[in-house]
Amino acid sequence: MKALILVGGFGTRLRPLTLSVPKPLVDFANKPMILHQIEALKAIGVTEVVLAINYQPEVMLNFLKDFEAKLGIKITCSQETEPLGTAGPLALARDKLMDKSGEPFFVLNSDVISEYPLKEMIAFHKSHGGEASIMVTKVDEPSKYGVVVMNEATGHVDKFVEKPKIFVGNKINAGIYLLNPSVLDRIQLRPTSIEKEPRDYITGLRLYLESLRKKSSVKLATGSHIVGNVLVDETAKIGEGCLIGPDVAIGPGCVVEAGVRLSRCTVMRGVRIKKHACISSSIIGWHSTVGQWARVENMTILGEDVHVCDEIYSNGGVVLPHKEIKSSILKPEIVM
């Protein structure tokens, strides 16, 4: 079975992190985002994954070679020469996706993080005999997204309404599709674009960790210094007197010194958090350091190799890579 992952864009919404790596390679819960999806696909028997990309293909390809070997799954790329939106890439990848078997194939948006009930989706698809199945999910505020109006009993899709002004339904397009090859015949090769609301990275982390908790995953950290759901890479070190969590992911090679408080944040590979610092609701990019007694909060995003000096306060600073922060950021601002 095959799958297409729509990697596409520049990942501008995840800047400054995506200034250093392409969006699919940004770590999420200590694993590149795209790896979550590839592993889930492999688990249900997908043997070949096609990545539709248009940006930094060299970086992606290098990375993928590693995975091909480790996971035993074939990974190829389909490169857009111009942005084709979300449907266009399917047409572009047509040759790679079509094969004699006539089996349906998966299509995933690359920034979707979910519990991936792919097996169930296959069963559902076979049972209704239609051309396409779309995974939908229920949300509280449907008008932010594309709403799928459907027959609740049969699952038959009536229509799509993009960001409806009045309530038409509360199921939205979750970005995972299972398509029969015949769908490809319907798509012409020209730019088509679909807007998509970005997921909140921090909220996504919380949901992901929650789902790990439900599965009683041993991956979650335990200890008197841990509160709630926390993921700590085995190569990371945590000092004494810390309080970590809830909803924290600490990546490989990180050093968290004594007396540190972390909550609702992601600490990426190679980061050092110095003594007595306090970080909440923020993302600390690869190889950055946060100084002693520093305070980082309110959606502060540090790009790669950012160094926050001792005692500094950052309230929502968005800091581009390779910067040193020597004075406090009192209100959300971008530091170039």
Added chain:
Amino acid sequence: MEGSEEMVVAVIMVGGPTIGTRFRPLSFNVPEPLFPLAGHPMVHHPISACKRIRNLARILLIGYYEEKEFTLYVSSISNELQVPVRYLKEDKPHGSAGGLYYFRDIIMEDSPSHIFLLNCDVCCSFPLPDMLEAHRKYGGMGTLLVIKVSAESANQFGELVADPNTKELLHYTEKPETFVSDLINCGVYVFTPDIFTAIESVFANREDRANPLRDTSFESLYSSTRTSVPKGFVRLDQDILSPLAGKKQLYTYETTDFWEQIKAPGISLKCSALYLSRFRATAPGLLASGDGTKKAKTVGEVYVHPSAKVHPTAKIGPNVSISANVRVGAGVRLINSIILDDVELKENAVVINSIVGWKSSLGRWARVQGDGNYNSKLGISLLGEAVTVEDEVVVTSCIVLPNKAINVSVQEEIIL
């Protein structure tokens, strides 16, 4: 002059509760003159400077606070310095010269040859012995301590012009609208007892002015803005210094050390730092030091009251004063701050550019900070008495009135 019996009396004007409103919310608990700078009440600094005057007979504090506010302090400082210190309560404000005149009998009890007059809200090095010596040489009725400041800030004070050779005070004007001079009045004076005669003549001239036929008094030359003044109210600056300038009665002594007027809590933090760094030279034993092994690491000048407990993993300074019974927990960081009595700072809390009021408490990883701009209203964070800041909460550039609990982070607010 050696071995002469000439006694000197020092008078410190401490003001009263109406002046103290500028020190809210800290003045809710303690009269402004007793607010601690560098670990000691504000009035302590001029008082201990007076102690350096030879033949000092007594120190008198004059103000219109209730007597009971000063009883304890006055008796303990008299004891400590072995010099009589007494608080005299005015029944109502008399102005800086009027207050002096009102208590002239007590001041003149020991027939002093010289009288120092200091304002409590002045922060400086008080070079009183040098000033007295200069005054004796000038031979005038009074000598003012003066200092050069930046031209832009000069008009907040009394600007004066002095003869560069004789140092005589030639011209004096209070808070002028146009630039007169960058030399200003520090609010520290030494007088001979003739000052009382000068004040008396102010009263006499006022009565004369009530007589419409009399118009040649020097008061009337300057009095265009002065209409009705309460009876007995005499201001030193407008009523004495201005009129007597240029008449070979008043002289100036210039200091090049620091000088500040303590007119708001933010400035008190700056003055506390100035006094702390002065201790480095004059009383280094008062300052704390540690390297983080047995005692907490200190940076720059730090005062820690002997009864305070500071965890060895905390890092304190520069410019920090910690008052009695304070508990500083593990991993706490304090920079440019005053921590008042009985405060508790839990683990890893941070205080920067702030004043934390008596009995307040900061939770773990709590943070109270200001931007350090002494002149802006919210540049220094102020927590009144018994304020609680919960774990991990950040208070930035706020003034918090007493007995509040802050459980969400706040920025740039006055919290009633």
